[in-house]
Amino acid sequence: MQLELDRMEQTQPKTLLELAIRKQLSGFELEATLSLPANQGQVLVLFGPSGSGKTLTLRCIAGATDPDAGIISIGERVVFDSRSGLNIKLAERRVGYLPQNYGLFPHLSVADNIAFGLFKWEKRRVESRVQELINLMQLRGLEKRFPRQLSGGQQQRVAFARALAPDPAILLLDEPFSALDANIRAELRENLALLSRKLDLPVVFITHDLEEAYMLADRIAVYERGRVLQYGSREQIFYHPATREVARLVNIRNIWPGLVQGGVSGEGLVRVRTGFGSLLAKAPTGRELEAGSSVTACLRPEQAILRPAPETHPAGNAFRGRIVGEITRGSLYTLFFQVRRDPADPQLLSLEGTRHPGFNQPYDIELEVPARQYNELRKAGPENLLVEIEPEAVHLITA
Amino acid sequence: MDSFKTTNRSDDTGTGADSGSLPVKQSPGSSTQVATPVEGNTTPLAGPGSPILSEMPPASFPALSEYPPLKRSISPNVFWLTLSGSVMLLFLLVPILALVVRSFADGALGSFLTTPSVVQALQLSLITTAITLVLAVIFGTPLAYLLARYRFPGYGLVDTFLDLPIVLPPAVAGIALLLTLGRRGWIGGWLDQQFGITIGFTTVAVVLAQLFVAAPFYIKAAKAGFESVDRNLETIASSLGSPGLRTFWKITVPLSLPALLGGIVMTWARALGEFGATIMFAGSFEGRTQTMPLAIYASFDSAGGLDEAVTLSVILVVVSFAVLLIFKGLSRFGAMAWNRLEQVNLQGKSQDIPR
Numbered sequence: 001m002q003l004e005l006d007r008m009e010q011t012q013p014k015t016l017l018e019l020a021i022r023k024q025l026s027g028f029e030l031e032a033t034l035s036l037p038a039n040q041g042q043v044l045v046l047f048g049p050s051g052s053g054k055t056l057t058l059r060c061i062a063g064a065t066d067p068d069a070g071i072i073s074i075g076e077r078v079v080f081d082s083r084s085g086l087n088i089k090l091a092e093r094r095v096g097y098l099p100q101n102y103g104l105f106p107h108l109s110v111a112d113n114i115a116f117g118l119f120k121w122e123k124r125r126v127e128s129r130v131q132e133l134i135n136l137m138q139l140r141g142l143e144k145r146f147p148r149q150l151s152g153g154q155q156q157r158v159a160f161a162r163a164l165a166p167d168p169a170i171l172l173l174d175e176p177f178s179a180l181d182a183n184i185r186a187e188l189r190e191n192l193a194l195l196s197r198k199l200d201l202p203v204v205f206i207t208h209d210l211e212e213a214y215m216l217a218d219r220i221a222v223y224e225r226g227r228v229l230q231y232g233s234r235e236q237i238f239y240h241p242a243t244r245e246v247a248r249l250v251n252i253r254n255i256w257p258g259l260v261q262g263g264v265s266g267e268g269l270v271r272v273r274t275g276f277g278s279l280l281a282k283a284p285t286g287r288e289l290e291a292g293s294s295v296t297a298c299l300r301p302e303q304a305i306l307r308p309a310p311e312t313h314p315a316g317n318a319f320r321g322r323i324v325g326e327i328t329r330g331s332l333y334t335l336f337f338q339v340r341r342d343p344a345d346p347q348l349l350s351l352e353g354t355r356h357p358g359f360n361q362p363y364d365i366e367l368e369v370p371a372r373q374y375n376e377l378r379k380a381g382p383e384n385l386l387v388e389i390e391p392e393a394v395h396l397i398t399a
Numbered sequence: 400m401d402s403f404k405t406t407n408r409s410d411d412t413g414t415g416a417d418s419g420s421l422p423v424k425q426s427p428g429s430s431t432q433v434a435t436p437v438e439g440n441t442t443p444l445a446g447p448g449s450p451i452l453s454e455m456p457p458a459s460f461p462a463l464s465e466y467p468p469l470k471r472s473i474s475p476n477v478f479w480l481t482l483s484g485s486v487m488l489l490f491l492l493v494p495i496l497a498l499v500v501r502s503f504a505d506g507a508l509g510s511f512l513t514t515p516s517v518v519q520a521l522q523l524s525l526i527t528t529a530i531t532l533v534l535a536v537i538f539g540t541p542l543a544y545l546l547a548r549y550r551f552p553g554y555g556l557v558d559t560f561l562d563l564p565i566v567l568p569p570a571v572a573g574i575a576l577l578l579t580l581g582r583r584g585w586i587g588g589w590l591d592q593q594f595g596i597t598i599g600f601t602t603v604a605v606v607l608a609q610l611f612v613a614a615p616f617y618i619k620a621a622k623a624g625f626e627s628v629d630r631n632l633e634t635i636a637s638s639l640g641s642p643g644l645r646t647f648w649k650i651t652v653p654l655s656l657p658a659l660l661g662g663i664v665m666t667w668a669r670a671l672g673e674f675g676a677t678i679m680f681a682g683s684f685e686g687r688t689q690t691m692p693l694a695i696y697a698s699f700d701s702a703g704g705l706d707e708a709v710t711l712s713v714i715l716v717v718v719s720f721a722v723l724l725i726f727k728g729l730s731r732f733g734a735m736a737w738n739r740l741e742q743v744n745l746q747g748k749s750q751d752i753p754r
Contacts, residue, residue, distance in 0.1 A: 064634045090637040097638040103631045107653045116649070117639030166640050 014038055014076070016202035017170060021060050021070035021080075030056050030226045040233070041218020042202040043193070047210075047237075048223030048249065054206045055100075057223075058172050061204060062097040063090035074170050075202075096163030096171040096201075100178065102155050104147035110134075110158050111143040117166035133161040153184040160192075164199070171196070171203045177212065189215060210251050214238060222246050239300065240395050247298050247397065253366040254299040262291045269391050272297055275351040276339040276364040280317050281394035289398065296397040301334065301368040303393040306377065309384035317389040325359035326374075333374045336363035337387055495716060502713040511710035519686045520694035521714060527605045527690060528670040534606070535614040535666050543621035544647070548630070564615045572612050573679025580607060581680070604681035605688050609670035616665040624658025625651060660730040664723060671719065691715050 017036040022029070030053040036044045046054040059065040061072060063079065066087060072080040074095070079088040105113050111130050118126045134140055137157040147155055156176060163171060176192075177185045193216055196203045207213050213220055213234070220237040222229045229249070230242040241247040247255050256279070258272040263283060270283040272295060281297055283289060309320050325336040338361055341348045353362035365387055369377075377385070511517050546558065564572060580587040581599045590596040598604050628651050636646040652659070674692040681688040683697055695711045698704035 062638055091640050091642055095638055099631050103635045
C-alpha cells in the first residue's frame, strides 16, 4: 500500500512519544510525564473527566500551546526542550491533529480539505494521494461536497483523511467520536483501531468514554485535575488501579474499605474484613500486608458470579443474600446484592451497605449479569442467592 | 413460583408468566426512574412485538379530504409594520427621486456630463478613493489581525481609539491633520524643511484626509471578521504544515471575506463622501483637491450653479449605487468563489457541485 511505502522511518524508534511538561494556567496547573515505548503498542489514551488537562497535553504535543517547561519528543525527534529553548513550530512538527469538532475548512470541498496539507507536492502526486485517501476512508462520491453537506461520520472521516494526507509522524485525536451517534461511533472506533495498525502510526487519543478507552488503548493515562494519577496498560488501569481515585474514575463499581486480618498461609492470599464480611483477596506482590492495616478492595461488577445458594455453604468468597435492585440495559442486568449478615458477628449487623437513591434497601455488591442468565436464575426461583468472588479478581489498593 | 423477591408481600402478580420477555417494572410513585427496586408492583407491559397499530382508537374526526385549506389573511402586525416601514422608506427615497427627476427635467444632465470641472471632479474622487482604499487595506489588515488575535496591555485603549475618527466631526480631523502634516505641523514642517515637500493642499492631502476618517471602518470590520474565524481552523492548517501567511490567505481571508468586503464598502463610501476634513486640510482646488462633494458645494455656492450641483449629485448617486450593488453581489459569492479558482481535479467524477 502506498501509505506504508510513504512512511519515512527506516529504523524503528525506541519510543514513539515521550514527554515531561508543566503548564500553568490561571487556576489550573498541568504536570504530566508520559512515555510510549515502541514495544508496548502504539495507541496512548488520555482518559479522565473534562477539565483534567487532557486537551492541554495534546495541544502541547501538537505545538498549538507551548508548555512552560519540559521536554517533548515524537519518535526520536525532540520537538520541544525548555532547557535549550528548542520549540519546533506547529507547522514543522508533522503531527496529524484533530480537535474535538473536526475543524473541517467550511469553504473547501472534501477533496480540497484533504489536499490542504499537500501544497508542496507535485500536482499529479496530490491528485493520486487525495484519491488514495478517499478510497481508504470510504469517501468516494463525496469529493466535491462541502463539509456542511456531510453527516457527522463523514465529516469525521474527511478530517482523518486530511490529517493523514501529509504523512504525519503521529496522530493526535481529541475526543474524535464524542459528537457521533452510538452506532457510527462504534464503527469508526473499530476503523481507527485497524487504521492505526495498518498505517503503523502512533496515536494519542483523548476520551472520557471508558469503553472507548479500553477498546483502543495500548497504554492509558488517567488524568484528574492536571495530574496523571496512573499510567499503564489497560489491564493495569482497569483491574489494578493504583488509587481509589483511579478506581472511581475507571468505574470500578465495588470499592470496599477494609482491614487486613491476616494472610492465608501458602496460597498467596490475604483475608480482608469488609463491611459485609470477610473477603479473601490475592495478596499484592512485593508487599507485605500487616494485620490491621487498612486497604481498599476493588471488584468489577462483571467479575462476581451469581448463582442459587447450595445447601452447604461453600468455602472461599461466598456470600448469601438477596437482590435489592436491578437496572436493565437490555442484554445486561446490573444487580444490587445485599449480603445477609453473619448473625455470629454482631459488629457486622450494625454495618449497612451502600445506599442507592432508587432503592429502599442498602446493597453491598454490585453485579453485572447477562440478561439470559438472570432470567434463568429467576425462573429457577431460589430462596437464596449466592455471590461468589474469585480471590484473584479482587484487587487491593494499599496506598 | 418466583420467590426471587424477598419482600414480604404476598400479592406478587404475573412474574412467572412473563419472565421470558424483558420485564419492565414500575417503581411506585415514579414512572421515569430507571433504577427500579424489586419491591415494586410488577406490571407486565406488552412485549416488543405487540401490535401497536391495532390498538389505535378509532378516529373521531372526519376524513382529511373533507377539510378546506386554511384561509390566510394579513395579520395586523404585518400591516402596521408595513405602514410604518413605508414612511421611513419614502423619507429616504423621495429626496433621491427629486434629485434624479430634476436632473432630467431641464436636460441639465446631458450638458454638464462633459463639462471639464465635472469630469475632473469625478476622476479625482474615483482615483483618490481607490488609493485610500488600497492604503486602508494594506496597512489596516495587519492591525486588524493583531487586534483580533492578540491581547496586550492597553488593548481596550487602542480599540477605543480606533472608534474616535468615526465619531469625531470631520472638521476636527481636518485641524488635527493640519497640525500634524501641514506646512507648520510636526511631520509636515520637518518634511518641508528637509526635503521641501508640502503635503497640505495637494492631492496627497485629499487621500490622507480620506484615509484618516475612513480607514477605521475597514479596520473595525476586518477585526470583527477575523475574530469570527475559528482559531482552531488556523491551528489545524498550521498542523498540516501550512506556513502562517498561506494559512491567512487560504483560511482566514476567505472565511472573513464577507466582513472584509463590508468593511471595504463602508470605507469607500465614507471616503467618497468626505468633505469636512478635505476642505480644511486639502482645500478646494479644481482638478487637484476638488473631489465630488467639494465640487457640489462649490457649484451650489456659485451663482446659478444649482444645475451643475444637481448633475454632480446624480452622478454620485449612480456611481455609489452601482458600487454598492457590485459589492453586495461579490460578498454573496463570498468564500466559495474565492477558492473555486484553485481546486484539485480528480479523475473519479462525482456529483454536480451543490450550491
